[in-house]
Amino acid sequence: MSGPSADIHLATLPTRPDLVSGGNARLVVTGLADASLTDVRILVNGLESEARFVSAGGRVETILTGLIDGANMVRVEAAAGHYGELTIVNHPMGGPLVSGPQLQPWICATPERLDAAEGQPVTYTSGLKNGPLDAQCNVEPELRYFYHTTDQDCAIPLGQEDSCFRPFDPNGPHPSDMATTTTDEGRTLDYIVRVERGAINRGLYDIAVLHDPASPEDELNAWNRKLLWQFGGSTGYLRRQAEPVSTWALDYALGKGFMVAVSSHTDASRNANRVVAAETVIMLKEYVSDRYGLVRYTMGHGCSAGSMQQNIIASMYPGTLNGLVLACSFPDSDGHAQEIFDAFLLNQYFESDTFAQLNEGLTDTEINRKRAEIAGHKDANSVKNFGQFRFAYVPGVWGDEPMNNNCRLPNDLVYDPERNTDGVRCSNADHSIDIWGAYPETGFGRSTKDNEGIQYGLATFLDGRINAEDFVSVNEAAGGIDLDGNYVDERNIASTEALAVVYRTGLITDGHVLAATPVIDLRGDENSSVHYNWSSFALRDRLMNANGNLDNHIIWRVGLPGGGAPWLDQEWLEMGMPQLALDTMDAWLTGIEADRAAGNDVEKMRRNRPETAFDFCYLGTDYST
Incomplete structure (x- = not known):
């Protein structure tokens, strides 16, 4: 007589079994015959589950529901001793x-803003x-x-009287319009449109999808099983739960049946920790899968x-996003942060007495031309605008106003190098300290900023566009930034440990x-602000160097300002560019999804x-054709 046979295979979708969250999991099993499903037993941690296979x-x-936090042993038993086991970590x-210990303190949002007795805001709405x-802001x-x-x-925009999306009472009459x-x-x-707001990973999310009033409340019969995730711009380091900034109100996606998701943790103005952003996407996709059905892509x-x-x-985290629709783009944040760092230092020099004396007698136009030449930009505006992000390096309080700091915490909780050395540090490096790690001697977040050996203005000096005195002067004065965000004479040397993390993890794409x-x-046409055209080609260059081709990368350039979000800009919408981008990406991903022929992921991307999906550049003003 043979013993039990472990020939039933268990897996979870859409996440790995060690990355399940929220107490639920979609369990997928092979090795079972349909006819025997009613006789199959499911045991979770030794107790029989009420879940049944379909x-x-x-x-x-x-x-599966009711999973405990941590490891859960799941066993599926069929007739004749057949079984399978899987450990699910919830x-x-x-x-x-995956992001490590969460930032503390952390203040949950409340239905109405709560203020402290002295008038300092305690919560966001x-x-x-x-x-x-609970304390996790669930x-x-x-x-x-x-x-x-x-x-x-x-x-x-939502919330206006003339908004395209207006409040609807599902129990009331249909509006005439x-x-x-x-x-x-x-x-x-x-x-x-049905919009669900909740909390995942301490961030507030919105899930918007076309609603069929005839369908049960827990089903989304009008959803095409495709998800568009709207990511927000800027940069911020909040230690507060807040409403999402990005809008779900994308007509051209919702009207076709797409689900649109936003989260305060994927609005970079709320959260600049890219691992927290990624895990939020992973967790919400699993939540949608368990509650409403698997996302196709x-x-x-x-x-x-x-x-x-x-x-x-x-x-x-390859596979988390299947296709990317970028606008006013940058290849990544940490490479771009080096530009911001350099811009801050150059602006310090450009505002100095040394630079003023060196250029005495020149016109403003000539001085701005020299600034641009030294910085390597088309004009002086770019380096000036980049420099405004210097606040990202400041761990403490900016001024006397309550909560005037990156964390948006009461000032008395925040670090000050003289008055509150044990306070919360609110710089970029400290916000993502779980990624970079800390300097052992201080406990401060490690820095990737480095300008040791950089020769500012070298190319323009060699080309004769600045003279030797200009070149020597800027490099003597460049300096650096200390861990408190202050300008110092010494140049910066990056933490080798932090640099290793940047490249090993993919934070540098x-x-x-x-x-x-x-x-x-x-891509719009912009070379005088921070969203200049070069950034699209920087990513393109990385792809060409790595792969020898650009088969997966399309640039559509038009002669519109590059700093706005096309899906919210009326001119871009009237041109139909956001709709065309969605339709093209949708067709691309649909083809890849349906491709069952032999070949790897790159081959399937290429042949579908x-x-x-071709490069397009039109920098004129007549888009009617």
């Missing part, structure tokens, strides 16, 4: 998943009716409904730091890793590239 899309699966809905359930998800108006002159929409699956429906969408996040997440990921880069 056949779905050629798979046998179920949703993480709390409030996080973390959550946009919810009910408050947090909340009960709440639903809101909106409808799209037929008014042709409506505006994009309600539009209809036809999804990419051919269904024509009243244009109603996820398309990234975002401008400026919203583009940085896409490139970095796709480089650090890796062209090899990105080779299979389709990328569409929407649609005809509309």
Whole structure:
């Protein structure tokens, strides 16, 4: 008589079994016959589960609930001694998943803003009716409904009287100006959007999707199973839960049946820790999978730091984002941060008496020309604008106003080199200290800033556009920044440990890793601010150097300002560029998804590239053709 046979295979979707969160998991099993499903036992930590298997899309699966935090032993037993086992590691809905110890203190948002007795704000508003359930800022998800108006002159922003998306009461009458929409699956429906707000990983999220009033509340029958994630720009280091900045109100995606997701943790103005941003995407995708169904593919969408996040997440955690739609883009944040660091130092020099005396008698135009030549920019505006981000290096309080610091904590909680050395440090390096690690001697976040040996203005000096005195003067005066964000005479040397982390993890985007990921880069014409055209070609250069081709990278350039987000800019919308980008990326990812022929991911990306995925450059002003 033979013993038990471990020939049933268990797995989880969409995440690995060691990266499950929220107490639920989609369990997928092979080795079971459909006819025997009713006789199969599922045991979780030795106790029989009430979950039952169903056949779905050629798979046998179920949703396990009630998993404890930490390791859970799952065993599936069938007839004749057949069985399979899997350890599922569950993480709390409030996080973390992979990012390490969470920042403390952390202040949860509340339905109404709460102020301390002395008038210092204690909370941000959550946009919810009910408050947090625990110290992890978990909340009960709440639903809101909106409808799209037929008014042709409506505006994009939410909350305005003329907004295209207006509040809707699902139990009330239909407004006379309600539009209809036809999804990419051919269904024509009243244009109603269901928006769920909740908390995952201590960040507030919105999930918006077309709603069919005839479907049960826990089903999304109008959803095409595609997810567009909107990433927000700028940079910030909050230690507070806050509402998302990015909008879900993207008509051209929602109307076709896409789900649109945003989170305060993927709005870079709220959170600049890229690992926290990535794990938030992973956790929310699993939440959607467990509650509503598996996501077919996820398309990234975002401008400026919203583009940085896409490139970095796709480089650090391949497969989390399947296609990237970039705008006013940068290859990554840490490479760009070196430009900001240099710009701050150069601005210090340009405002110095030394520079003024050296250029006495020159016109403002001539002086600005020299600034641009030394900095390596088209004009002086870029280096000046880059320098304004110097606040990212400041760990303490900016001034006397309450909460005037990067963390947006009460000032008396925040670091001061003289008055509060044990306070919370609020610089970029300290916000992501779990990534960089700390200097052992201080406990401060390690720095990747480095200008040791840099020769500012070398190329323009060799070309004769600045003289030897200009070249020597700027390099004698360049200096650096100390760990408190202050200008110092000594130049900076980066932490070798932090640099190793940057390159090993993919925080500096890796062209090899990105080779299979389709990328569409929407680029305006801008060379005088921070979103200059060169950045698109910097990423392109990395891809060419790594892969010898640009098969996955498309640039669409038009003669519009490059600093705005195209999906919110009326001129870009009237041109149809955001819609065309979504349609092209959708066709590309649909082709890859359906490709069952032999070949690796790069080959499938290449052979499913649609005809509309070609480089395009039009810098004129007539877009009617």
